[in-house]
Amino acid sequence: MGIVVKALLAGIWLVLVPGAAGQIFFLKRDHAAIPEGLLSGYLLMFSIMEILVFPMMYLKAPLHILTWIYGGLLAAAAIAGLIMTWKKYIRKRKRDKWRMRDISLWFLGACILIALQMAIVAVTAHFDADDAMYVGAASAGVHTDTIYSINPYTGFSYRVLPSRYILSPFPVFLAVACKLCMGLHPGIMAHVIFSAVFLLMAYMVQYLLGKKWFPNDKNAQGMFLFVIAVMNWFSAYSLYNAGNFQMIRIWQGKAMLVSVMLPFVFYLCLTIIIQEKQENTWLLLGMANLSCCLLSSMGIMLAPLMIGLMAFVGLSIKKKFSYFFKAVLCCLPSLILGVVYIWIR
Numbered sequence: 001m002g003i004v005v006k007a008l009l010a011g012i013w014l015v016l017v018p019g020a021a022g023q024i025f026f027l028k029r030d031h032a033a034i035p036e037g038l039l040s041g042y043l044l045m046f047s048i049m050e051i052l053v054f055p056m057m058y059l060k061a062p063l064h065i066l067t068w069i070y071g072g073l074l075a076a077a078a079i080a081g082l083i084m085t086w087k088k089y090i091r092k093r094k095r096d097k098w099r100m101r102d103i104s105l106w107f108l109g110a111c112i113l114i115a116l117q118m119a120i121v122a123v124t125a126h127f128d129a130d131d132a133m134y135v136g137a138a139s140a141g142v143h144t145d146t147i148y149s150i151n152p153y154t155g156f157s158y159r160v161l162p163s164r165y166i167l168s169p170f171p172v173f174l175a176v177a178c179k180l181c182m183g184l185h186p187g188i189m190a191h192v193i194f195s196a197v198f199l200l201m202a203y204m205v206q207y208l209l210g211k212k213w214f215p216n217d218k219n220a221q222g223m224f225l226f227v228i229a230v231m232n233w234f235s236a237y238s239l240y241n242a243g244n245f246q247m248i249r250i251w252q253g254k255a256m257l258v259s260v261m262l263p264f265v266f267y268l269c270l271t272i273i274i275q276e277k278q279e280n281t282w283l284l285l286g287m288a289n290l291s292c293c294l295l296s297s298m299g300i301m302l303a304p305l306m307i308g309l310m311a312f313v314g315l316s317i318k319k320k321f322s323y324f325f326k327a328v329l330c331c332l333p334s335l336i337l338g339v340v341y342i343w344i345r
Helices: 002-025 034-058 063-095 105-123 134-144 170-180 186-213 218-233 242-248 253-274 281-295 297-318 322-344
Strands: none
Touching (some): 002 034, 002 186, 034 186, 105 186, 170 186, 170 281, 186 218, 186 242, 186 253, 253 297, 281 297, 281 322
16 A cells, blocks of 8 residues: 555656646746646756755755755645646636647557557666666665765765766655655666656657647657657667667666757757747756756766757857857856866866
8 A cells, every 4th residue: 555655646746746837837828738848847856956956965964854845846836837727727718618639540659659668668677787876876865864975885975975976966866756755765766657757758858849840740740759669669779879778777867868858958949949939948948958967967068069059050040149148048057067076076
């Protein structure tokens, strides 16, 4: 019975809460697509975690304090999102009736493939050597109520904090998620819950990209998603391609970075270049950069490169110098973390 309650809490904190919190970024729309809401909610979750962890780590605050503050902020954002969504629903219902959208057979086939993949990655969990660090650090934090205080390789306290990991503390996010779910074991959370949820998010990004490539052809959108799902399923020809990372160890920060966050950064950059009017897209792009920093130290470098290329393309096509200044603001977290890394080294 206890594991059922913990699983329900995982569904609430990892699906419902970010899905509701993400709605606050789409106030001007009558409705925001579920993928946009969930992905934007995760940008908020990851950004808040990245901001909170570093100072609390140096203050040597216990993990439960971080959990209470973090959970409270997310709950407040989710409640605000639910209230805004309800108001938009009432306003829309008075204006027109809800209509069921057409669903292509390709899209239905893609959904079946994705559901099967989610079941497979959750039930037949792969155990990776990197778990000794990522899952080990989260387990040490949960059981000692500390933030990056225990070396997972030895079990002893760190004499010097690991500069490679503290700027991208994704294991702390795993530990906090476990605490929010009544102490669900980090191994179960990572291999079962994270794998299924993050895989779904990866395909949500591909779905949004399909809508961007084929804006007026739902059949082509469904075909695009179906082909992506098939290609990922047969991506084990190499250990180092994006499809393998997505299917085998997506619960790790670097795999989440390459499978979900960098493609979503690309989607946001594409939206800025294509669309004349964007609703909070620059804000979401800045949060995406901060989220990449949380996931992996590679994200601190790769996300600004993508944003910088987008700014260059924007300058070339639209002749808007504001793109450069906004891009610098979006990349500011990476610049700050780069200075901090040099300082702590």
